[in-house]
Amino acid sequence: MLKRFLLLALASLLVCSSIEAQTPWRKGEMQVLVPIGQPAINAFAYLVPGLGINTEPAGDFIRCYLTRDEAKLFSDAGIDFHTEIDDLNAWSASFGGRGVPSGYYTVEQLNGIADSLAFNFPDICTLHSLGTATGFYQLKAIKISDNSAIDENEAEVLFDGGIHGDEVGGPENMIRLARDLCLQYGSDPEITDLVDTREIWIYYCVNPYGRSNMTRYNGNGVDVNRDCGYMWNNEGNSPSAFSQSETKAYRKLLTENQFAIHCSYHSGTEYISYPWSYRADNSPDHAIHNYLASVYAVNSGYSGIPYGQGYTGMYAINGSTKDFGYGALGSISWSVEISADKQPPASQIGAYYLKNRPSMLKMVEYSGYGINGTITDSITGLPLPANIIIDDLFPLANDPVNGDYHKFLLPGNYTVKVISNGYETRTITGISITAMSSTEVNIALQPIENNRFARRIISCQIPNNNFNDEGNTPAAIGPPDDIRYSLGRNGYAIIDLGDTLTDGTGPEVIVYENDVTPEGYQLFAGQTMDGPWVMMGTGTGNAEFDLSAASLPSARYLKIKDDGDGQSQVADAGFDLDAIEGIIYLPPVDSTGFIAGTVYSAEFQTPVAGAAITCGTRFTVSDENGYFIIEADTGNVEICGEFPQMFMYDCDPVVVAPGDTLLHDLYLPVQEGISETTSDFGNLVVSPNPANDFASITANGLTGILDCEVYTLGGQIQQCHVSYHGSSILTINTSELTPGIYFIRILTNREASTLKLLIQR
Known part of the structure; x- marks a missing residue:
């Protein structure tokens, strides 16, 4: 009878509830504590998953975030709870314009420190713009390495904080670590060695809206740590996987780099929580996660901080960052809960940082242990994107720029298998x-012809989970091998093929089930990870599909969805995916087409006139309206746009059909923190920086310069006298420049290089 009542009440609440995005918390939301040992704990365990209520451990209690209607459901079900904060919106407003407790850095102050580090330590620190968050806040990450402006063959490690804005300690730890790395480089031997041999990324405030409004949610009322795509399940008010700008930026950062270790910082308890968070089974990398967690714990300032699997050691959640980082990309990924109090007194900020600092440095160190290497083409020597599978551990994707990979391993003997589209698999x-x-x-x-299969699963959902099935997502990667990933009843997976398919003379996609009991599914195609998804058709078992059925000229991403037949909570529920093959049809030799579009500023969405457009060996410039048209080879090509005066640059992979004109706009982000650049002359260095009456540029062979220009931030050229001193130094007279930031553009007959200069008086 109780279960029937709860079902009816739950259905009514889900229909009537809505997100109040104009307030930091949901309308009427409160923070409560539920005693674990109470008689009605079974009713609690039944209600929480259905409502998608956010919970977290708090000693002998479970902390919950409830609206008034949800609290009434708890009371009607006999669930005892104690209210900690009766009105979270009023509590949030009590912090005033700063948004955070006194003594904590505001978002603006965090950004100011990051800007200062990038400006004052240009050799080792660059600031990267990752996009715009809800509330129009900028998302930024700091990269610290000996050559931070370029991607080197070095182990990468990521630290992030502030995904829940009311957990204020994480960003404090992040910005202090960045500051210590910069200030102590060259004087502290340990830090100097780590900066010289690793690439350290610090994503210091993942949810700036949340921090500025003292809420766990973003500006759309979504819990960002329930919005990631791996085993997403509609929790935390998330309407779909990667639905938010914060998680899209997160996904971009993780997919464009190969992080050997990824640590995300939270507050509310003290615990190191590693995958899985969505299920109780140990992950294939359980021993590695557990060992590194022990290294973190032993080297920390905590007295025996516990560690373990998120699902069993803390609480069950779907759509977390750590499950995505590990499940989709193979990073050793976890979250560190640094304090029992989400907002400890400001006097304790330094103490919590010092507890974690030695462990953070250990993670940077250990990211470079185990195995490393580069995957290349045996003929050209060029780097290749690949999946590296080591024994029965989860696959990892190598770095997409240099082709290098790094993975921590425990001592022992291992077998390595490498899979790359268009190449023979090697073991x-x-x-x-x-x-x-x-x-x-x-x-x-x-290299071999075709042999192109799914490179990775970006997102997947098994509705309401299915713990009777192993959830073996890597089984869908690579060529058919009679090992399958079961989608779950009504479940889906979004596949990145790694290559863009073009509509050709036959089927472009082959789905393999290779099962004695074929099952049904729908197949969709899209040109981005988020669609829009256009149906290619339905299939049962093995089947072929053609892009022409979806009226798409090209696609790189596929979404495969189970047809909903059968049971949901049994082994192998749903369509059993063995592999997906993509077939490339090569265009005629020496054929060409065109690419036309408009160049926009990614930050301001305004056209950019005078941007340099390149495609292969071809070059053009956007007109006064930002429009361009350029001839291009057919097939898979890359088109790049650059506007050096504003440090704007980006490249997009596209597919050009013979004789066609592809419409493709370019959105150029600002590449922040650049003050040194690699050019015809090697590294260009400007000093002093900040400057007063003069600035010198040092490099090799400067007599080859055709012109040197100085621009304001708005792109206006400034008249400055330039003099040469031998072949490696030129001096710019800056005495007439007003204080501020300027760009210096160095022109040769082959390229343009840009540096940033600050004038202070």
């Missing part, structure tokens, strides 16, 4: 790994 056995070192295994692959 190497007997690789010996020793402690506190890294074994280099470079692998060259032989």
Whole structure:
């Protein structure tokens, strides 16, 4: 009878509830504590998943965030709870314009420190713009390395904080770590070595709206740590996987780099929580996660901080960042809960940072141990995107720029298999790994025609989970092998093929189930990870599909969805996906087409006139309205736009059909923090910076310069006298410039290089 009542009440509430995005918290939301040992705990366990209520452990209690209607459901079900904060919106407003408690950095102050570090330590620190968050806040990440402006063959590690804005300690830890790395580089031997041999990313405030409004949600009322795509399940008010600008930026950062270790910082308890968070089963990398968590704990300032799997050690959630980082990309990914109080007194900020600082440095160190190498084409020597599968561990995707990979491994002997589209799969056995070192295994692959399969699963959902099935997503990666990933009843997976398919003379996609009991599904195609999705058709078991059925000229991403037949809570529920193959049809030799569009500023959405457009060896400039048209080779090509005066640059992969004109706009983000650039002369360095009456530029072979120009931030050219001193130094007279930020543009007969200069008086 109770279950029937709860079902009716739950259905009524889900229909009537809505998100009040204009307030930091949901309308009437309160913070309560539920005693774990109470008689009605079974009713609590039944209600919470259906309502999607946010919960977290709090000693002998479970902390919950409830609206008035949800609280009434709890009371009607006999669930005892104690109210901690009766009105979270009023509580949020009590912090005033700062948004955070006194003594904590505001979002603006965090950004100011990040800007200062990038400006004052240009050799080792760059600031990257990741996009715009809800509330029109800028999302920024700091990269610290000895050559931070370029992507090197070095192990990468990511630290992030502030995904829940009311958990204020994470961003404090992040910005202090960045400051210590910059200030102590060159004087502290440990830090100097780590900066010289690693690439350290610090995403210091993932949810700036939440921090500015003292809420766990973003500006749309969504819990960002329930919005990631791997095993997403409609929790935390998330309407769909990667629905928010914050998680799209997060996904972009993780997919464009190969993070060996990824630590996300939270508050509300003290615990190190590693995958899985969506299920109780150990992950294939459980031993590695557990060992590194022990290293973190032992080196920290905590007295025995506990660690374990998120699902069993803390609480069950779907759509978390750590499950995405590990499940989709193979990073050793976890969250660190640094304080029992979400807003400890400001006097304790430094103490909590010092508790975590030595462990954070250990994670930077350990990211470079285990195995490393580069995947290349055996003929050209160029780097290749690939999946690296080590024994039965989860696959990892290598760095998309340099082709390098890095993974921490425990001592032992391992087998490495490498899969790359358009190349023969290669397996190497007997690789010996020793402690506190890294074994280099470079692998060259032989190209073959086609042999192109799913590279990775970006998003997936098994509705309401299915713990009777193993959820083996890696089974869908690579060529058919009779090992399958079951989608779940009504479940789906979004596949990144890694290559863009073009509509050709036959089927472009083949779906393999290779099962004695074929099942049904729908297949969709899209040109981005988020669609829009256009149906290619329905299938049962193995089937072929043609892009022409979707009226799409090209697609890189596929969405496959189970047809909803059968049971949901059994082994192998839903369509069993063995592999998806993409077939490339090569265009005629020496054929060409055109690309036309408009160049926009990604930040302001305004046209950019005078941007340099390149495609292969071809070059043009956007007109006064930002419009361009350029000839291009057919097939898979890359088109790039650059506006050096404003440090704007980006490249997009596109597919050009013979004789066609592809309409494609370019959105150029500002590449922040650049003050040194690689050019015809090697590294260009400007000093002093900040400057007063003069600035010198040092490099090799400067006599080859055709022109040197100085621009304001608005792009206005400034008249400055330039004099040369030998072949490696030129001096710019800056005495007539008003204080502020300027760009210096160096022109040769082959390229333009840009540097940032600050004038202070």
